[in-house]
Amino acid sequence: MSVEVTERAEPKPEPEETPLIRIRGLRKLFPITRGILFQKRVGNVHAVDGVDLDIYKGETLGLVGETGCGKSTLARVIMRLYEPTEGSIEFEGRDITHSTGRELRDFRREMQMIFQDPFASLNPRKTVGAIIGTPFRLHNVVPRNKIKSEVQNVMELVGLNPEHYNRYPHEFSGGQRQRIGVARSLALKPKVIVCDEPVSALDVSIQAQVLNLLEDLQEELGLTYLFIAHDLSVVKHVSDRVAVMYLGKIVEMATGQTLYRNPKHPYTGALLSAVPIPDPDLAASKRRIILEGDVPSPIDPPSGCRFHPRCPNAQFPRCSEEDPPLEPHHPGQVAACHFPLEDRAIIEAEPAGSR
């Protein structure tokens, strides 16, 4: 079992440092309309509903939550692939919430994305060289005759054979395709990479290869990652800090280790207890918090704390009336809950007896 674990003191970045990305009050509503000619707005999907987030240079910020909690929408709004409804996004101190044209292009060069499905995110009719070379052509950062050698450099960086320049995506396995996706995102030497479930479509043994690659690249190139996944064990492994999202809001944020040892929000506790552990004894000793039902519809989110209909600790009427703000707990930990969990790990490490 693990030796004495010293609490990792603080989240890596110091608070006075200016964040690379600073998000305040971000909301994204998708209108629901009725009628064909005169489209009447009858409601909104509250995909992202008031998110404040700071991402510091060189860190990996993990974002977890169930399907439909708005984590992918948040990433796409930050990338400016969706227009935000409200709030502001700052990148290196510049407000890019409503940038257009040249400014937006320059910003996109700094921030790139890796997608979940390595089969759907690569054009099957283009060669690997053309796929990875497209960013160079679009942004005119490298003279045309140098593109090939640049592409081959990037291919080598992510562990692809540069001689495979003229091959097509179908000639590669899932793991190698994900490397192509990584190479494409690295082409313009961005500062931030948004990884949207980059390993959930891969087999476990291949998953480890890609996760190690992402770690190496971060060290080598000083990258900042926003890492989105629904698998808490993967997120905890790669992230410095982890944000837990539920129905468009961040409900808890802390370092991976603090979150694992002292979750405050009952939803975080439930997520932790649901993760299967490849260790029968440890799995048998964990506290179970089984959530009933599914995530409610974001069209008409519950009043007060959005988690109250599924929460095992909910106390009425406070939880159904008052929306809890994010409050600090342990150093670097914030959670939005009126009745937070006591200091106790969900998965108690038993002393090594039977081994």
Place this chain on the structure above:
Amino acid sequence: MAEPLLEVKDLKVHFPTDDGIVKAVDGISFTVQPGETLGVVGESGSGKSVGFLTVMGLITRQQAQIEGEILFQGQDLVTMPGDEMRTVRGEKISMIFQDPMTSLHPYYKVGDQIAEAVRTHQKVSKREAHEQAVEMLRRVGIPRPDDRADQYPHEFSGGMRQRAMIAMALSLNPDLLIADEPTTALDVTVQAQILDLLDRLKEEFNAAVIIITHDLGVVAEHCDHIQVMYAGKIVEAGDRRDIYYNAHHPYTWGLLRSIPRLDEAAVDKERLVPIQGLPPSLIFVPQGCAFNPRCPHVFERCRTEVPELLPADGHHASRCHLSLADKERIFHEEVMART
């Protein structure tokens, strides 16, 4: 020991193709006792799904070259004629699949689809079948089953659909339930609900369950016995304690070391240890031990001689040439040291 519910003897399923013979399943033998839960672990392309589709009679001799025996309650399913097989399938053995979205028919009401399964096998009126369907939906924990039975699959969430699939699979009270990656498409919270449900229903219906998965975490909590498959063969089989605390095959070690663990000490970020290389093509399986090109402990004998699953009658067996002392030493030094 009582007579096994299912006994598979040296099953081979080979598909002839233009490029050569795909040896999807290449000689697997195992038994399932009544009421036990067996976990089958392997990566995509290890032959785990094909093997159990054959047990279900969904891959037949028209599509593949099938050798060996599949004895279910003493009857050989491989040689059983189609119409007899049809009564076994559904009534005695049933299966749930990975993707509940594509395995329910989008045009029919969920209740009707379950009732159809009942009416195919039992002489009951439409009304009775419908009542049975509602009752099954209630037993798998779907709220308001009366209303839900009259809804279409698209009105169900992912977890609900999987519950409906389980309701359908259990509606005829089968003796064996095969779950092929039942939770892979679901969120962790829903996954936990579904696995708990399977455990509970197993008791209630007194059925044996086979869970096919690529996730060693899922089988750790819910399975009595586990077998690990690689390139169409079982490379290690044993009790769950054998697999997690005393694994004997380098591939199992690789799987255990390559998953990020929630309980890892994160003082320094530990690097994962991936398995090098890729799973082999099932047409050109490597000479000798199929795992030898990716194995860090490979030696001369591995490249020429196919290892047997030893000990043959023992509970915990593995297919590897390393000596038992070496296996135990390497496992404790390299794999257990991580946790």
